[in-house]
């Protein structure tokens with residue numbers, strides 16, 4: 001099947017392209033390379049364009065006639081969203097308006113969308129089920145929630161089939177080291193801890209060490225990007241068979257603390273992770289981890305590489321090559 005992968009030059013999108021190609025599908029990447037990389041587009045053509053520009057995204061549909069779409073393009077850096085909310089609303093929400101208009105125009109009705117656990121905000125109950133109230137506490141989460149609402153509206157009115165996958169913390173890299181996490185501005189814990197271990201960019205900041213958790217640091221649900229890719233393939237298959245839309249968590253159901261991540265990075269790399277214990281960050285919940293029942297029931301999804309040591313090992317393998325260590 002031919003799949004248009006919007007944002008396919010980025011971290012998660014490039015791993016999905018690889019997984020699509022490995023099972024015989026044809027990924028077509030549509031990307032403006034604002035944070036993605038041309039060198040990560042290896043499994044099909046790159047259409048360089050901005051999804052917010054209706055004529056550009058429509059041209060990609062006309063040129064390649066994809067049967068389905070996966071949408072990853074977004075501004076993702078939470079702090080930037082607070083400083084520049086309009087840029088987030090324009091790209092994260094406006095980009096989807098433009099994409100859905102083009103899909104309607106050409107009659108393409110299947111979309112897998114990158115949503116996020118940030119749409120829940122600070123959860124009342126754990127593990128987090130899809131029925132938890134969605135009350136995001138930042139601009140990033142609010143733009144993603146707005147898109148979920150838009151997808152439901154368009155599905156109701158026009159029959160769009162969609163999967164809104166609410167990822168927890170995407171992490172790791174392709175086990176062969178071919179692609180990995182290369183955000184221009186990195187805010188994610190594992191690459192930052194690896195960078196600190198490698199002696200690049202100074203020490204790691206640990207935000208909060210007095211939480212009500214076993215070691216006092218925050219707990220998050222890390223999902224290996226290769227497992228995330230299989231969830232996308234399963235969601236696509238679901239949409240081929242079912243004329244409906246759904247939202248679903250994609251996580252492991254298990255959390256690791258910041259302390260555990262640091263210990264694992266030290267074990268895998270053989271280097272110490274220099275770090276400083278800092279104040280808590282406003283709005284960081286002490287624990288976040290997914291209830292995975294629905295992803296299991298709907299998609300038969302079971303993570304295979306998401307134990308912390310495998311995640312860190314794969315990420316280190318990629319970064320070691322990139323940093324020539």
Ligand SMILES: NC(=O)c1ccc[n+]([C@@H]2O[C@H](COP(=O)([O-])OP(=O)(O)OC[C@H]3O[C@@H](n4cnc5c(N)ncnc54)[C@H](O)[C@@H]3O)[C@@H](O)[C@H]2O)c1
Nearest residue numbers: 007009010011012032033034035036050051073074114170
């Ligand atoms: N990384 C995570 O842990 C995580 C967690 C939850 C959800 N998500 C979501 O997953 C998606 C992918 O995240 P990522 O970490 O791969 O980010 P990324 O920045 O690596 O990838 C985004 C890609 O989209 C492209 N892009 C951005 N705006 C565009 C536009 N207007 N037109 C065309 N291309 C555009 C970028 O160039 C980049 O290649 C995002 O939507 C993000 O919100 C990520």
